[in-house]
């Protein structure tokens with residue numbers, strides 16, 4: 398087992414005008430499950446391939462344990478990688494597929510069999526060892542691909558979207574299996590996905606990348622509760638956080654007919670940049686619905702507090718419902734998503750008055766996108 402560190406690791410592809418991965422700095426603890434997530438083209442696979450030794454590193458360094466592996470060939474790094482297209486050998490049995498790398502490495506037959514059987518037991522594949530891949534389900538094939546990596550007993554597992562060719566239901570069950578398997582084996586793992594739900598449910602920590610730049614590395618909880626900037630705020634969470642640009646007023650920011658309290662420091666940080674507005678973020682579950690006639694906390698007593706949202710679509714999910722609506726903010730019409738109780742969802746066309754719950758608002762600089770509130 399080992400730690401992994403990216404130390405300002407940079408990759409510029411030949412002919413590229415800017416780095417695909419730009420000074421990536423992450424320290425991964427021994428036994429940790431770290432997920433790299435971000436939109437297509439942000440540099441996830443490139444980062445993983447640099448760690449695997451499949452891509453040159455043009456600046457900075459990569460270390461596994463206390464070894465500098467920056468310029469070592471892949472075979473000397475003691476890693477095993479599971480790809481999106483894990484292509485099992487169709488003419489070989491499950492056992493032979495799993496043991497193939499060991500056979501190439503010259504390990505004797507009895508030892509290979511022992512390791513394969515151990516891995517098969519962990520992966521619940523014992524009864525399939527003599528089958529060919531085509532006689533397995535998608536999830537079982539995926540486990541064989543994991544088995545190939547496990548038998549090698551590497552210091553580090555690397556996985557690049559290993560679940561992307563499974564159907565939605567299987568993806569959910571397999572992601573739990575991979576996460577619990579990793580915890581049992583305790584092997585340091587770097588896992589790439591573009592799916593933020595997968596990232597949040599599997600990772601001990603999550604690293605969000607955008608355009609080759611690391612935006613934030615944090616536990617799933619902190620990432621959700623305190624996104625470091627507008628990009629992370631909008632990327633993590635489903636449905637996404639509502640982000641509304643609003644004017645700065647005394648002691649806070651004006652949100653419809655209420656004031657969202659914001660610390661003096663945060664406001665002066667925003668004004669210091671010359672900004673007249675800030676961007677307020679509220680997650681769909683953090684709106685309180687104001688009852689008819691409720692004026693508590695309203696700026697003007699002639700109107701209900703908060704923001705009037707016209708209901709366009711209601712998504713009923715049983716326990717919860719999501720209202721997709723629009724509201725007039727300043728002179729603009731904004732789309733908003735509000736979570737409501739599944740037992741009392743409003744009608745399409747109805748008007749809801751919503752107030753962001755105290756302590757659950759996020760404030761970002763409109764000009765730089767950085768977080769202003771604690």
Ligand SMILES: Nc1ncnc2c1ncn2[C@@H]1O[C@H](COP(=O)(O)OP(=O)(O)OP(=O)(O)O)[C@@H](O)[C@H]1O
Nearest residue numbers: 410411413417436437438439440441442443444591
């Ligand atoms: N071999 C290459 N030569 C030149 N540019 C490349 C090469 N491979 C990737 N790139 C570019 O580097 C950037 C990062 O690519 P990368 O494959 O790391 O993205 P990714 O985050 O894995 O995306 P996806 O989610 O689509 O797999 C992209 O802009 C891509 O076009």
Ligand SMILES: [Mg+2]
Nearest residue numbers: 441442443557
């Ligand atoms: Mg990729």
